[in-house]
Amino acid sequence: AAAPKVAVVGAGVIGLSTALCIMETWPSCSVTVLSDQFSPNTTSDVAAGMLIPHTYPGTPIHVQKQWFKETFSYLFAISNSTEASEAGIHLISGWQVFKNIPEEELPFWSDVVLGFRPMSEAELQKFPHHRFGQAFTTLKCDCPPYLLWLEKRLKATGTQMYTRKVADLWDLHSEYNIIVNCAGLGAHHLVGDEQLFPVRGQVLKVHAPWVKHFIRDGDGLTYIYPGIHRVTLGGTREKDSWSLSPDPGTTKDIFDRCCSLEPSLQEAQDIKVKVGLRPSRWCVRLEREILSQGRVQLPVVHNYGHGAGGFSVHRGTAKEAARLVGECIAALQGSSSRAKL
Numbered sequence: 001a002a003a004p005k006v007a008v009v010g011a012g013v014i015g016l017s018t019a020l021c022i023m024e025t026w027p028s029c030s031v032t033v034l035s036d037q038f039s040p041n042t043t044s045d046v047a048a049g050m051l052i053p054h055t056y057p058g059t060p061i062h063v064q065k066q067w068f069k070e071t072f073s074y075l076f077a078i079s080n081s082t083e084a085s086e087a088g089i090h091l092i093s094g095w096q097v098f099k100n101i102p103e104e105e106l107p108f109w110s111d112v113v114l115g116f117r118p119m120s121e122a123e124l125q126k127f128p129h130h131r132f133g134q135a136f137t138t139l140k141c142d143c144p145p146y147l148l149w150l151e152k153r154l155k156a157t158g159t160q161m162y163t164r165k166v167a168d169l170w171d172l173h174s175e176y177n178i179i180v181n182c183a184g185l186g187a188h189h190l191v192g193d194e195q196l197f198p199v200r201g202q203v204l205k206v207h208a209p210w211v212k213h214f215i216r217d218g219d220g221l222t223y224i225y226p227g228i229h230r231v232t233l234g235g236t237r238e239k240d241s242w243s244l245s246p247d248p249g250t251t252k253d254i255f256d257r258c259c260s261l262e263p264s265l266q267e268a269q270d271i272k273v274k275v276g277l278r279p280s281r282w283c284v285r286l287e288r289e290i291l292s293q294g295r296v297q298l299p300v301v302h303n304y305g306h307g308a309g310g311f312s313v314h315r316g317t318a319k320e321a322a323r324l325v326g327e328c329i330a331a332l333q334g335s336s337s338r339a340k341l
């Protein structure tokens, strides 16, 4: 049978990592990435890229843990290779601090990150307004370099990449056998998913090379995430806001909140403001669907709705999407051999 033609819609971290996983798992496929935007113009480019999971209320915890574990091991191996600086992946240590002791002292991911432990009294002295904290080492992606690294890997496997806005998945039917939908928030229009909504996030990217530890307030709103060249200061979570323009009042608020956690940031230079819309959903939509128009069928694998935690779980969800593409290939081969009989 001819090699199945797979179209992956979307070139954020989910689309690119899913396309790569499909190529690695099913090397006989021909994979094309179609996207209206590529790096540096995706939501994935705005992200801090920290590997600290966000919890999806509609996805079983053991599944989320598996996704995180697979992503952590994948990036840990890159961080430990000669590719680390090009891929923008590095280990980073720091603290998550709480004003009140959290109900759940051990998050589900505490044994996936490295060296998770309660902070000592001496460490807590750095944070006079906080009573409790957790110290650990995790990984961080510098997002634009990581996306470019994924694109380079894809090109090396022969994957084609085209700029194209897809208005309807059926438009791809005559050219491709299987469609993989990694359109992020774009899926709201593309497949009419009313359960998908934006959670606006504004962040500052600053020059402050003396800041070497991450600091995250346990409420998840205020964070300081040092990358290779810039420190990301956050943030906001504004549900149902579609605005991509930076708000100056919010910029000042973020800066003040971060300075109260890390006073040395007063001296930060070259402050740039970025806004992204998290593609949020009650659970990640990761499933196979067969669309039909009369007797014509179009197999689709959905992989979108990663909200605030796309980087933290991307490799795990990409692997599962690649497995579902395998099911589509098997079904196509079954139906073509039946057609011959």
Ligand code: FAD
Pocket: 009, 010, 011, 012, 013, 014, 015, 034, 035, 036, 037, 038, 042, 043, 044, 045, 046, 047, 048, 049, 050, 051, 052, 164, 165, 166, 167, 182, 183, 184, 185, 186, 187, 190, 200, 201, 202, 203, 235, 275, 276, 277, 278, 279, 304, 305, 306, 307, 308, 309, 310, 311, 312, 313
């Ligand atoms: P996107 O990056 O939005 O990619 C979607 C792609 O689909 C784009 O290329 C777009 O052009 C394309 N597309 C859409 N519609 C169409 C169409 N109709 N036709 C063709 N192409 C289409 N996560 C973490 O794990 N750690 C963090 O520290 C972190 N920090 C964040 C900070 C901020 C401020 C924000 C906003 C997010 C953060 N996130 C973080 C979340 C993370 O950014 C997202 O979960 C992730 O980027 C989602 O990736 P995606 O590929 O699904 O979406």
